[in-house]
Structures are given as C-alpha cells and as structure tokens.
Amino acid sequence: MDPSTPYSILDLAILREGYDARDAYHRTLDLTQQVEQMGFKRFWVAEHHNMANVASSAPTLLMGYLAQGTQHIRIGSGGIMLPNHSPLMVAEQIGFLETLYPGRIDLGLGRAPGTDQRTAAVLRRGRMESIQEFPNDLEDLKSYFSEDNWDAPVRAFPAEGLQVPMFLLGSSLYSAGLAAKKGMPYVFASHFAPSHFSQAAHFYRVNFTPSAENPKPYFIACVNMILAESEERAQFLASSFYQLALGIVRGKSYPLKQPIPEMRAVWTEREEAAVENMLAYSFIGTPKSVRPALERFIAKGYVDELMVSCNMYDHGDSLTSYRLVRNLMLKIRKNAYLLDKP
Known part of the structure; x- marks a missing residue:
C-alpha cells in the first residue's frame, strides 16, 4: 500500500424509516461537513431513479448543496449515468459547479441506468441503444470541456x-478495458458487485494507455465498512445495512431500518447467502479485527484510493464509524510508510 493512499466516501442519501428526504439531505450535508474535518479526500453521491428510499435522483443538485456547505473536500458524482443524459x-451542469467551486468538483461516469x-x-x-453509444458519449463530453472546442457549432x-x-465507474472487465x-x-463497485474485482483491477493496470490528463493508472475501490468499539456493537449496527441489502435481493426499495438483534427472523437462508455474496467486500467489526482483511484487499487490487460506504440508521453511529475508519487508515498508512523506508 502506498503510504499516501487517500480515503473517500460514497453516499446515496438513503432515507431512514420514519423520516423523509429532507432529513436524508440534511444528514448527508452534516456528514460531509464532519468528514471534511476528518481528512477524507472526496465525498461522492450517486444517481438513482424510481427508488422511494434513495434520495439521490439529482446528483448535480445534491453536489451543489454539499459543495456550498463545505470548504475544501472534493465533491463528486459516483456517478452520473451518462446514457440517461x-x-x-x-x-453545462458540471461546468456550472466547477465555476462556483473551483478545483473541488469530480465527474464520475457510469453506463448503467441506475x-x-x-x-x-x-x-x-x-433510446436504449444509447448504452452502446457510451464510448462516443464520453468523447463528446470530453470535447465540451476542451479549449479546442472554441470554434465548434455547439459549445x-x-x-x-x-x-x-473524469472517472469511469464499473464492475466488469468491459468497464476496466x-x-x-x-x-x-x-x-x-466492489461494495455491491465483487465478482470481477481482482481480474478488473489487473486488466485495467496491464492495459492502461496513458493520456494527457492521466499518465498513470489510478484505481479506486469502493467497499462497505461498519466499525464500532466492539464486535457485538458493529454486528448489531450492521443489521440495518443487511436489511437494506435484503431489499435489493428482493427487488424492493427499503429505507434504513433500525438495527435488530437477529437477522434470522428476517431473511431466508437463500437470501442470506445472496446478501453475503453481494457484500463480499464488507468490513464489519472493530478497527483491529478488520485491519488484516482490509490490508489484504488493498494489496490484492493494487488500490490507489479507498472509497467507503457506511449505511447505518443512527447518524451518530455513522459519524463514529467514519471516525474509526479515518483512524484505521492513518495507522495503515503509517505502517506502509515505515515498511517503505530504506
């Protein structure tokens, strides 16, 4: 692991059971402000539609709200689903944000519908064929930001x-390529689609073609992390996250529900296996207990940056978890620095 490996956050502004979207937006802003002080590099929000309990249907608007309420943390889309737009x-929208908040806006792009x-x-x-047009849409988007576009008929x-x-998001060898x-x-997106993580990471690095903007490959992996001071507390808090994932398995949009002592009464064995498979790269426990597995994960994928998603019902518990994530990453980075020294 590079001693300078940064850590960032992906958030979906998920509604809590019993609360509305306004609460989700206010919690997300407060979270962004708190983690900015903790030293997280980026805070990204994702695009989702027709999901009653996911309040991130307009990522550029949410990005503006978060950027206005913070000072220096990078705000980005994780991502904007380009075939939808x-x-x-x-x-125009990202240019608007970058103009207001210069040097702080990231543009993450995906080809899934969300x-x-x-x-x-x-x-x-x-126009479902627009999925196949994704590579051309990427080039068009880049051209609109280019100074060389000054004499084009559309600017x-x-x-x-x-x-x-600009960042490309994905979970397959196609997106890596x-x-x-x-x-x-x-x-x-290893936080919910872990199957091709190692292959995609390797394929991306081996086949990377340097560009003017990016002379070297840069690989970010997203994982789920729920940390607490004890194993029992972490597993209890994770039950809200498991219930959320269970909704995905069932094809339903669940809000963040209050944690429960036992999941066996909620899901079947088949559903439990499906959730565990989907969340293979989840690190739940104390900082000490998850550290060895997290270090192996980072080394396995040659991860340049770790992006963390942490979904818990109580906002205070989320802040505690992210604070523990920060402390853990600082320890891992310090250890990597000592190992790196001659």
Missing part, C-alpha cells in the same frame, strides 16, 4: 476550458 447538459429497465426507457425516451458554457477530473483504453481513472 445529453453529454452537453452534463458538461434504475429498472422500464424507468430507464422513460429517462432515455426509448458548452461555462464548461469549456475547465479542468474537471474502456477506462484503460481512454486513459481514465477507474472506480470499481
């Missing part, structure tokens, strides 16, 4: 000439 509009197929068809007005203002870092070919940083 015109590249011109994405450039919803079910019926809703995707409504979003894209029947994006105020994006033109702005240096906004495309990120490598385009010379873009790659963010792997």
Whole structure:
C-alpha cells in the first residue's frame, strides 16, 4: 500500500424509516461537513431513479448543496449515468459547479441506468441503444470541456476550458478495458458487485494507455465498512445495512431500518447467502479485527484510493464509524510508510 493512499466516501442519501428526504439531505450535508474535518479526500453521491428510499435522483443538485456547505473536500458524482443524459447538459451542469467551486468538483461516469429497465426507457425516451453509444458519449463530453472546442457549432458554457477530473465507474472487465483504453481513472463497485474485482483491477493496470490528463493508472475501490468499539456493537449496527441489502435481493426499495438483534427472523437462508455474496467486500467489526482483511484487499487490487460506504440508521453511529475508519487508515498508512523506508 502506498503510504499516501487517500480515503473517500460514497453516499446515496438513503432515507431512514420514519423520516423523509429532507432529513436524508440534511444528514448527508452534516456528514460531509464532519468528514471534511476528518481528512477524507472526496465525498461522492450517486444517481438513482424510481427508488422511494434513495434520495439521490439529482446528483448535480445534491453536489451543489454539499459543495456550498463545505470548504475544501472534493465533491463528486459516483456517478452520473451518462446514457440517461445529453453529454452537453452534463458538461453545462458540471461546468456550472466547477465555476462556483473551483478545483473541488469530480465527474464520475457510469453506463448503467441506475434504475429498472422500464424507468430507464422513460429517462432515455426509448433510446436504449444509447448504452452502446457510451464510448462516443464520453468523447463528446470530453470535447465540451476542451479549449479546442472554441470554434465548434455547439459549445458548452461555462464548461469549456475547465479542468474537471473524469472517472469511469464499473464492475466488469468491459468497464476496466474502456477506462484503460481512454486513459481514465477507474472506480470499481466492489461494495455491491465483487465478482470481477481482482481480474478488473489487473486488466485495467496491464492495459492502461496513458493520456494527457492521466499518465498513470489510478484505481479506486469502493467497499462497505461498519466499525464500532466492539464486535457485538458493529454486528448489531450492521443489521440495518443487511436489511437494506435484503431489499435489493428482493427487488424492493427499503429505507434504513433500525438495527435488530437477529437477522434470522428476517431473511431466508437463500437470501442470506445472496446478501453475503453481494457484500463480499464488507468490513464489519472493530478497527483491529478488520485491519488484516482490509490490508489484504488493498494489496490484492493494487488500490490507489479507498472509497467507503457506511449505511447505518443512527447518524451518530455513522459519524463514529467514519471516525474509526479515518483512524484505521492513518495507522495503515503509517505502517506502509515505515515498511517503505530504506
């Protein structure tokens, strides 16, 4: 592990049971402000649609809300699902944010719909072939930010000439190959799609083509982490997260529910196995207990940056967990530094 490996956050502004979207937005802003002081590098929000309990349907608006309430932490999309949008509009909106908050905006891009197929068809007005056009849409988006676009018949203002870092999101060898070919940083969704993590990380690094913006590969891995002062407390708090994941397995949108002492009464053995498979890269326990597995994970994927997702019902418990994540990462980085010294 590089001694300077940064750590960041992915958040979905998920509603708590018994609360509304306003509460989710306020909690997300407070979380961003708190982790900014803890030294986290980025705070990303994702695009989802037709999900009653996920309040991140308009990521650029949420990004503006978070950027306005913070000072220096990078705010980004994790991501904007590009096939749902015109590249011109994405450039205009991100350019707007970068103009207001210079040097703080990240643009993470994905090709999944962020919803079910019926809703995707409504979003894209029947143009489902736009998924296959994703590589071309990436090039169009890049061109709108380029200073060389000054004499084009269609230009994006105020994006033109702005240096906004772009990241490609994915969970497959296809996305790893495309990120490598385009010379873009790659963010792997190992927090819910762990199957191809090692292969994708290796494929991306081996096939990376340097670009003007990115001379070297840069690999970010997203994981779930729920830390507490005791194993029992961590497992208890994780039950809210497990119930949330159970909704995904069942094809339903569940809010964050209060933690419960035992999950056996809630899910079947088959559902438990499905959740465990989906959440293979989850680190739940005390900082001491999860550290060996986390260090192996980072080394296994040659991870340049760790992005953490932590879904718990109580906001105070979330803040405690992120504080423990920060402390753990500082210890891991210190150890890596000592091992690196001649």
